[in-house]
Amino acid sequence: MSALSSPSKSPAELRLAIRRGEWRKETSGLAQGYVQVNLVILPAKDASDFHRFCQKNPKPCPLIAVSEVGDPFLPFLGADLDIRSDVPLYRVFRNGELVAEPLDIRDIWRDDLVTFALGCSFTFEHSLIENGIGIRHIEQGRNVPMYRTNVPTSPAGVFQGPLVVTMRPMKAADAIRAIQITSRFPGVHGAPVHIGDPALIGIRDLAQPDYGDAVNINEGELPVFWACGVTPQAALMHARPELCITHAPGHMLLTDLRNNDYSVL
Structure with missing residues (x-):
């Protein structure tokens, strides 16, 4: 360290x-x-x-x-x-x-x-760790994986674009607990926006994030997605x-x- x-x-x-x-x-x-x-x-x-x-x-x-x-x-x-x-x-x-x-x-x-x-979302990671939920990108010494989705944001003036999400793989029981924990933090993205099949939100390949680094997803784990503060960067490219x-x-x-x-x- x-x-x-x-x-x-x-x-x-x-x-x-x-x-x-x-x-x-x-x-x-x-x-x-x-x-x-x-x-x-x-x-x-x-x-x-x-x-x-x-x-x-x-x-x-x-x-x-x-x-x-x-x-x-x-x-x-x-x-x-x-x-x-x-x-x-x-x-x-x-x-x-x-x-x-x-x-x-x-x-x-x-x-x-x-x-x-x-x-x-780094704000709520500490609470997840305190509750025994592992954060894969921290464990692997990598940047969190981030993906552009097909979910649109609400436009305002010249600013619009797709929602960007972060992903953390978890076992189902941990994902349920993570929803409970992160729901307490609405000022820092709050609860996940999607769990499971990434194709449903327009993500083709979890091994190819648009930003950050790919992380290992182990057998029996689900990808859990949170709204990401890189979303404005996608809107800025449009504006x-x-x-x-x-x-x-x-x-x-x-x-x-x-x-x-x-x-x-």
Whole structure:
């Protein structure tokens, strides 16, 4: 285990390590007990439509915080948190095309940008583990597998696209328990959106995820699918804003918010 991946490391310590370039990998399993968030950063002229897109699609786009225009700091999410440098890997899109995956975005930050922080399923993984439910991608040291589906989102202005899901294989009894546990976290995707046959939601091959890494599915296990915060990236490819910045899939922003603050029970 890396010293940085130790459960004793606080989100603030991990953000500082990320800012220094000491951690550039996925963040699943880090800062257990604390909320991780997806990021979407847009020019102010596109922010209103995207805000409505999140409101119309709360399952894949659970909105946790929105910044002031041009402000790279979100004190609500954490002390000394800097949106421009505290994510392990970013993605930069121009007119809907991926043009760069930088380690920080300080050199392209603008005073008209608005940051949206969206809930992430990594938040409820800690509760699943505490209840004895294994998380395969963590066990295998991989990024969570993510898939584009044939399930449409509700459009808002120029933003629309397919639902993206994460997948975790489980035995049937664990899947039932996982539904109960994750239902307590509606602010971070909540309960699964589908269990079983992936073809029913338009997924052809679980061994070929659209994002992240494939994981082993053992005999007697079911694929369990949750709405994913990468969904906005699919909508952004349709909207084609002149600039958009996101986290790279699996490389989240670690916050000082507690998972329990987003549990309804």
